[in-house]
Amino acid sequence: MKQDETDVLVLGAGIVGVGAALHLQRRGRDVVLVDRNAAAGDETSYGNAGLIEVASVLPYMFPRDLGHLLRYAFNGSADVHYQLSGLPEFLPWLLRYFQASSPEGAERTARAALPLIRQSLAEHEALIAEAGVPELLRKTGWIKLFRSEVSFGNSVAELDRVKRFGVTADVLDDASIAAREPNLMGKFAGAIHWLEPGFVPDPGALVKAYAALFTRKGGRFARGDARSLQQQGGGWRITADDGPITAREVVVALGPWSDLVFRPLGYRIPLGVKRGYHQHFAARGNAVLQHPVLDADRGYLLAPMKRGIRLTTGAEFARRDAPPSHVQIDRTRAMARDLFPLGDAVEQQPWMGARPCLPDMLPVIGRAPRHPGLWFDFGHQHHGLTLGPVTGRLLAEMMTREEPFADPVPFAAERFG
Structure with a gap:
C-alpha cells in the first residue's frame, strides 16, 4: 500500500487541533488533520457553554x-461531584491541583495565560470572518447571578482585581437584571455582566466551519487511530483508514485522550480530567434567554443555544471512561426551572464530555523534550473553545521559528520534570 506524505500530522480534530492545523497551513505547511471520528468537533468541543472567555x-x-x-x-455540591470508584485514580491529581492553587500559583497562572486569554476573541473573529459564519458569534457577554450577599461581594471584589488587566463589566441590581433578562425568576443579591466575552450558539458547528475552511484551503482530513503513531526514520507514521501517512512533524492535540500517545513514549505529564454534562430544553411559551447565565451559588449555567436552552453542569471527578452519572443534571434541573421557564428536554439523555486539565490550569504547548518532530498542544481545561485558535497560533509560530507573540516557557512540558 502506498504511503501518503505530508509536512505535519495534527492528531485530534477538536477546536485545539483545528486551530493548530489552520495556523500551520497559513504558514505554508502541508497538513493532514487526523481524528477517530468522521468529522471535526464531535467530542469535547461540542459540549460547552459556548463562551469565548476573553475576560476570564x-x-x-x-x-x-x-x-x-x-x-x-x-x-x-451541585457544581462539583466525584465518583468514589475513581478516587484512587484522580486523588493524586487533585492533590497536585490543590498545591498549585496557592495564591502565588494562581497569580503565576494568570500572568502566563493573560496574553492568550486577551487575544483569544480576536483570533476567533479573524477565523469566523474567513470561514464566512458571522452568525456563529454573538457579542452579548454573559451574566453571573448571585443569591448570597457574601458571594456577590466576593465577586465584586474580584472584578476590582481584574480591572487591572483591562477587563470591563457591569454590576447589576434587581432592576438591571430584569432589564437584561426579563424572564428570569427568583430573588438575587446581584449580578455581574461580563461584557467582553463572545458567545457561540453552536460550538460544534463552529469547529466544523473552521475544519471546512481548512479543507477548502487545501488541507486534508483523515480518519485514523492516534495510538498507531510510530517514529519512522527522521519522522512519524500513522495508520489511517485509507492507508499509512508519514510526516516530518506531528502535533498531539487529543485533549483528554492525549495520554494515549504521550504515555507510551515515556512522558509523565499529569493530565487530569474534569467531566461535564449538558442537556437541551425548550423554553416555555414566549420566554427568551438573551445571554448565557451562570447561577453561581447553585452551580449550573443556562445558555441559549441553537438546539434549545443548554443546561450545563460543573465538574465531575471520575475515571475518564467511567459510565456517565447524571447526578449533577438531576440536581440542577429543578433549580434551573425555578430560574427560567424551561419546557421539555430536547434529547432523552444528557451529553457527557471531558475537560483535559493540568494541575496548574495551563495547557502544554510546545516541543516534546525527547522526540524530535513531536509537538504538544493539549490540556486547555475549561477554556478549550476560547484558546484553541490562539494556542494554535503560538504553536505554529514556535514550529516555524517565528517570534512567538507570547512567552511559551510557562506552557512547556518540562515544567513537570
Missing part, C-alpha cells in the same frame, strides 16, 4: 476555604 483572566483554581472543601468532600 483569573484561572479556575481549587478553592481553599473550609466551606467549599467540606461540601466537596461530602459530595453535597
Whole structure:
C-alpha cells in the first residue's frame, strides 16, 4: 500500500487541533488533520457553554476555604461531584491541583495565560470572518447571578482585581437584571455582566466551519487511530483508514485522550480530567434567554443555544471512561426551572464530555523534550473553545521559528520534570 506524505500530522480534530492545523497551513505547511471520528468537533468541543472567555483572566483554581472543601468532600455540591470508584485514580491529581492553587500559583497562572486569554476573541473573529459564519458569534457577554450577599461581594471584589488587566463589566441590581433578562425568576443579591466575552450558539458547528475552511484551503482530513503513531526514520507514521501517512512533524492535540500517545513514549505529564454534562430544553411559551447565565451559588449555567436552552453542569471527578452519572443534571434541573421557564428536554439523555486539565490550569504547548518532530498542544481545561485558535497560533509560530507573540516557557512540558 502506498504511503501518503505530508509536512505535519495534527492528531485530534477538536477546536485545539483545528486551530493548530489552520495556523500551520497559513504558514505554508502541508497538513493532514487526523481524528477517530468522521468529522471535526464531535467530542469535547461540542459540549460547552459556548463562551469565548476573553475576560476570564483569573484561572479556575481549587478553592481553599473550609466551606467549599467540606461540601466537596461530602459530595453535597451541585457544581462539583466525584465518583468514589475513581478516587484512587484522580486523588493524586487533585492533590497536585490543590498545591498549585496557592495564591502565588494562581497569580503565576494568570500572568502566563493573560496574553492568550486577551487575544483569544480576536483570533476567533479573524477565523469566523474567513470561514464566512458571522452568525456563529454573538457579542452579548454573559451574566453571573448571585443569591448570597457574601458571594456577590466576593465577586465584586474580584472584578476590582481584574480591572487591572483591562477587563470591563457591569454590576447589576434587581432592576438591571430584569432589564437584561426579563424572564428570569427568583430573588438575587446581584449580578455581574461580563461584557467582553463572545458567545457561540453552536460550538460544534463552529469547529466544523473552521475544519471546512481548512479543507477548502487545501488541507486534508483523515480518519485514523492516534495510538498507531510510530517514529519512522527522521519522522512519524500513522495508520489511517485509507492507508499509512508519514510526516516530518506531528502535533498531539487529543485533549483528554492525549495520554494515549504521550504515555507510551515515556512522558509523565499529569493530565487530569474534569467531566461535564449538558442537556437541551425548550423554553416555555414566549420566554427568551438573551445571554448565557451562570447561577453561581447553585452551580449550573443556562445558555441559549441553537438546539434549545443548554443546561450545563460543573465538574465531575471520575475515571475518564467511567459510565456517565447524571447526578449533577438531576440536581440542577429543578433549580434551573425555578430560574427560567424551561419546557421539555430536547434529547432523552444528557451529553457527557471531558475537560483535559493540568494541575496548574495551563495547557502544554510546545516541543516534546525527547522526540524530535513531536509537538504538544493539549490540556486547555475549561477554556478549550476560547484558546484553541490562539494556542494554535503560538504553536505554529514556535514550529516555524517565528517570534512567538507570547512567552511559551510557562506552557512547556518540562515544567513537570
